[in-house]
Amino acid sequence: MALDASVNSLGFAKPPAQTRVVVAMSGGVDSSVVAAELAAEGYDVVGVTLQLYDHGAALAKKGACCAGRDIHDARRVAEAMGFPHYVLDYENTFREAVIDEFADSYLAGATPVPCIRCNERVKFKDLLETAKDLDADCMATGHYIQRKSGAHGPELHSAADANRDQSYFLFSTTPEQLDYLRFPLGHLATKDETRALAAKHGLSVAMKPDSQDICFVPNGDYASVIEKLRPGAADPGEIVHADGRVLGEHRGVIHYTVGQRRGLGIGGLTEPLYVVKLDVENRRVVVGPKELLATRRVPVREINWLGDAPFTSQEEWHLGVKVRSTRPPREAVIRPLSETEAEVELVVAEEGVSPGQACVFYAPEGSRIFGGGWIHRG
Structure with missing residues (x-):
């Protein structure tokens, strides 16, 4: 929101038409609305979509992939709103910076959050530098988070809608990046408002469902992806109680996470047991009562x-x-x-x-x- 007549809605002391904004477009409704709204306000919008992965390679699937559909959807929005749109091939960068670490972390018994690494190492690093190379004044995204002016510079704040807040996934945003970034949706009260804006602009993605899974694991089956990336990762081992009793055999540590209760494959128990530790070195899944968690x-x-x-x-x-x-x-x-x-x-x-x-x-x-x-x- 403009502070005075000389400052535009993105905080620059010049007209929107003289303010170039690179919008990171995923092909979903959120980033599409950001691009459409800024274009409608008269900003010099440039849409950029990153091709980060190919489901055919990552999951050994044939045929069309979600990545291709998302790129197509982003391009249609750009055409409808009349601004340029570019697709950048970041598959190698994404694999090295995000997917490989994801697989290795699981193999080490951790529970990684690749979406954070993607924001940190790809979107807010490489893409942000690309935006600067395009002489953009700022980069805007469809994340639900707020950037507010503070006494010591820009501050990061949770979204107005707690149900949509993405602050957990953006904690690694640096002060320098925050100075350049804009999050135009963070103040909206509900996702319905976003969809209403999409409908107002006649966007084809207005009712597109939200993505629920990690982008390169579209069916939520982490283990199958890791097995393809790291053959032999699913070696079996023992399921051991915290008191030392061997209760059964598991089908690979990568199939388990700390706190898991269901799907342990051990029956005849008198108490519910949870995964309390993953002993990767000895290929053991350690289980115990809830209080040990x-x-x-x-x-x-x-x-x-x-x-x-x-x-x-x-x-x-x-x-x-x-x-x-x-x-x-x-x-x-x-x-x-x-x-x-x-x-x-x-x-x-x-x-x-x-x-x-x-x-x-x-x-x-x-x-x-x-x-x-x-x-x-x-």
Whole structure:
């Protein structure tokens, strides 16, 4: 929203027609609406879609793939709204920066979040640099998150719609990137508002379903993808109780995640058991009662800090933290060990905290995000 008559809606002191915006277009309704709205406002819009993967190669499928349909949908929106659209081949970059780490993390017994790495290493790094090469004033995306002006520069805030908020997946956005990025949908109250805007512009994607899975794992079957990427990854081993009893055999550690209860393949039990640890070195899946999942101490590294004062300027930070994308922030004490490492102490123990997940920092009150890091084995 414009602060005064001399500043346009994206915060630049010049007319929209003189403001070039690169819009990262995935082919979905969100980024399509961002591009259409900005074009309708008179901005110099350039749409860019990244071809990140080929389901035929990743999953050994034949025929058309979702990636191809998404590119087609983005191109149709650009044609309808009258702005240029480019497709960039980032398959090699995506495989090296995201898919390979995803597979290796699972093999190491972690539970990775590839969408965060994609934002961090591809969209907000390589694509952002491409936007600058195109002489764009900024890059806009369809993420549900808010960028607000603060006393010390741009701040990252949760979306107005808590059900759509994507802050967990964007914690690694750096201050420099945040200065260049714009998130025009973050203030909307509901997804219905976005679809209404798409319908207003007559976009063909107005009622396109939201994607539910990781883009290169469209059917949610992580294990089959990893087996194709890393042949031999699904070697069998023992399912062991935390007290040492061997309860059965599993079909590969990659088929299990910490906190899992269903599908363990062990019957005749008098109590429900959960995966409490993945012992990759010994090819063991360790199970136990639910209380063994609870933990209060969470080691975190690769921290991206978005606070105004330096991270190490305080011995403790009292903030809220999310250890899973689907959970609300919980009260915690964050003790810096270095600029990029910390020990997080949860006031109330959380269950199923898993290496490979993100730990994202939130203001105790309000919507501001203070960054976050990656959970690892202590």
